[in-house]
Amino acid sequence: MNNICNCQNCHNDLCAKNVFIFSSLNNKEIEKIVSLIIRKTYLKGELIAIEGSNLDGLIIINKGKVKVYKNTYEGKEQILYIFSEGDFFGEKSLIINQEITYNIEALEDTSVCMIKKETFKTLLKEYPEISFKVMEELCMRLENLENIIKSMGAKNVEVRINSVLLEFAEKYGKTHDEGILLELPLSREGIANYIGLTRETVSRKISNLQSEGIIEVIGNKKIIIRNKDALKKSIE
C-alpha cells in the first residue's frame, strides 16, 4: 500500500525545484510549495490511477517511472506516455473538470508528490508564471503526441522502431565508449504497445538492427546504440 508522509525529511530539490513548472520560482516560493506537498509511494506494477477515476490533485513524479495507457478496443494497451522524474500528471482533472481518461501504472518503485486540487488552483492565481509553464509543458506534450501520430501513420514499421529507440536514447541514454547505452523502460511487449505492433514483430526488428550492427542487445533490458546516425537517417 501507499505510504503517506510529510515532506520535512525530503530534500527540497527532489520535490519541486527540479520540476519544470516550478522552475521560475525562487527558493522561498519553492519552500512554500514543498510545505504543501503530500508524498506517496507506489510499488512496481501498482496501479496509480484508473480510467474513469478522479485524482484529487496534481501528481509530480519524484523518483521512478510510470506508463500512461488506454485499453484499446482489441483488449491491448496503447501506451501514450512514459513519465519519469519531474513529470506531472492529473492536470486534466484540474484544468478541465474531468475524470482521468487513461490508466497509470508504476513501471518501477515510484515516489510521487501530490498537490491538492484546491492548493494548486491557489498557486496558479498567486504565481501566474506557473500557468505559463503549464502551458509550455502542455504544448510540448502536444508536439510529442503529434510526432507519435506521424510515426504511427507511417506504414513502414522500421520507422516506428527507430523513432522509439531514438526517443528513449534521448531520454534515458547514457554515453558509453561504444555508443549510447540505453536502459529500456519497457519490455518488448511494452514497446509493442507503445508503437502499435506485436511483441514478436518488435523482437524481430530489433534482431535485424542487431545483425546489421546498428545496435547491440544486452540481455532483455539494455541496448547499446552503436550507430545513431543510421537510425536517424532511416526516419527522414
Place this chain on the structure above:
Amino acid sequence: MNNICNCQNCHNDLCAKNVFIFSSLNNKEIEKIVSLIIRKTYLKGELIAIEGSNLDGLIIINKGKVKVYKNTYEGKEQILYIFSEGDFFGEKSLIINQEITYNIEALEDTSVCMIKKETFKTLLKEYPEISFKVMEELCMRLENLENIIKSMGAKNVEVRINSVLLEFAEKYGKTHDEGILLELPLSREGIANYIGLTRETVSRKISNLQSEGIIEVIGNKKIIIRNKDALKKSIE
C-alpha cells in the same frame, strides 16, 4: 493573395465572442480585443503556414476550415487536426518560442483573425482567465490526440473508420429525418491521410458500411449516418 483589412466592418460576434479562449470576457473586453485584430483571408487550397516557418501571432479561424498536417517519411500527409470556426493555432510559437512544426492548408475559402504575438502576451497578463482557457483548450487537444493514437494503435481498420465518422458526425453532422447528415470535410484521400490508411481502403470500408445499411453515401461529399449506434458499438 491575402486581403488585409481592419476589423471595424466585422461583426464582433464573429471574431472573438464565439472563441472559446475569450469566452470568459465581457463585451467591453471583447471589443478591445477585436480592435487589436488583423484579418486575413485564404482561398481553398492555399497554404497558410508551412513547417519550419514562424507565425507572428495567434490565428483564430473566423470562417472556413483548415487541415493541419505533417509530411511523413513516406511522402504522404499525416493530418493531425481539422480546425474550423472558433479554433485557433499558432499557440506553439507564442508559448514555446518555436517555429511551426506542421503545415496548415485551407480546405475551403477561409477567413482568419490574427492577434500579434506581443499583443497576445499582453492580453494574457492582463486577463489571466485567458491563460486558464488556453490551458483548457490544450488539454482537450491532448485528449483528442490521445484518442487518435488509441484508434491508430488498433489494428482493426473498421474501428478507425467508424471513429472518424463519429468524430465528424459530432463536429459537422446535422440531424436529418433518416439519421445524421454529414458533410465530409475531407476527400477519401484526406480521410485516409487522417487515419493512416490508403484511399482505396477507405473507399472499400465505406462501401461495406453502406451495403450493411449503416450509412448512406450521397455523391462524394455527403454521408447520412443511419445507424449511429452500430458505429458506436463497433468501437467499444
Place this chain on the structure above:
DNA sequence: CGTTCGATTGATGTCAGTCAACCCGAGTGG
C-alpha cells in the same frame, strides 16, 4: 536446480497496400 516469465524463432494465414482498370460527374469547348 527448477520454475517462471519474457524473448526469440519459425511456419502459416490474413488483410491492407499496390497496381491497374474503370466509373462518374463537373467543367470545357466545339
Place this chain on the structure above:
DNA sequence: CCACTCGGGTTGACTGACATCAATCGAACG
C-alpha cells in the same frame, strides 16, 4: 448538344508484410 478531359472515387486481382499460433530458448530468481 455532344465529345472530351480531368479529378476523384470505386472495384478487382495480386502481393507482401505483419499478426497469429506454436515451439523453444534463456535469463532471473528463489
